[in-house]
Amino acid sequence: MIKKFILILLFIFNINLLLADDISIWKKSTLNEILERGELRVGLEPGYMPFEMKDKRGRIIGYDVDMAKAIAKAMDVKLKIIPTAFDGIIAGLLTNKFDIIIAGMTITQQRNLKINFSDPYLVVGQTILLDKKFKDEIRTAKNLDNEKYTITAKLGQTGEIVARKFFKSAKINTFDTEAEAVAEVLNGKAAAFVNDQPYNAMFMDAKGKDKLIHLDKSLTYEPLAFAVRKGDPDFLNWLNNFLRQIKNDKVINLHEKLYKKWFIETDWLKKVQ
Template structure:
């Protein structure tokens, strides 16, 4: 009798897990929509970009129906916690501070930080001493803005709601330099007319985003987090990730 009871209990537990997994059929994904080439809004009003394509590929692996919600960056974590959506796929760098509020998947890409400046700049030293007294821009509430405020205390730091606004002020001559993720800056420099004004200065700064970029979820949503973790590994293993990567960049970002 005891053995039979144990078998029945185990079967019930397995059934319970199956039911829980089957319950996740729809996932709402929050993204910024103002961070090309990772996420932006096209001329038809649709969200597009690397983050969107990667998210769709993961949703296909997870066999769930995904919908996308555009959300301003500064309010994106509060909106997740308020259950406006279930996951953030928006090039969010994994940081210890953010881990206090949300849970992260394994990284789905790695990116260093970089400075850009006007092509006619005489700046070559990007250390805090080298940029003393200079005006530097960054998008607010990003690892770049935190990095600047922590290390460049003798520079004037100007923060912007979007990366595009920071880039525009640099192009207009109102900034000496901008700090952001290398791949976002590469897109602007290489693929826009406005970006022709400027160039990278200094080496890659790996310590701007040392933990990589992950998908943020509410801490209690462990099952969904593991589903995303599994999906990331699967799209890397079967070549899907490589195809999406090649669509946006001539170099590997994973």
């Protein structure tokens, strides 16, 4: 009887320890910090159409910005956008300069060693913008893998990784921004530019007509996701439930509305040109 009583006490004690651990994890959660602060801090780099960019008035707009606004609204907190260079954006998250990265970031195993990702909110792939003068000699991406060609990409983005993986013989030049990298192709200094399909499609519509060719067969499968610090299950749980809600709630229909606004319609181009 005494042994049974002791076992019951030990069971209750262990349950209390587990509950205490759960409370401790929640108190340290980024989500709890956001709610107590009353502000969601989002790291992104304006300059990646149509995900995040500056309009003519200097305001940061884009698909990711609208997504961040929706998240902040669902949390009932204010939104603070913190512009950050992409090659330092993971370091910014790890040093608590912001709470989350919403910047068209592709899930990669290398990045996942340092940070955690939510479920994907979009899936894209890398495509190629080609100088039109090469239309007869370069018909597929495979034709670009030649030492006589120069290919550009943005430093630190998936485009650079893919360019170096697929084109071992070609010369790869990287630049701090997409605009600089694709300008090399427009100005005849490079044969091709590698970047995400949505950016390349928008660029073709805006500036690439009659100058470039879009080789739009995707080279990769790239899920884009929100990035958060490791050891934060409560924040990830909330974000994944948010994504399920906006994708499946046919009344709100937010996921479809944002996709249509930024990837199908082009009215927003007038604000940035």
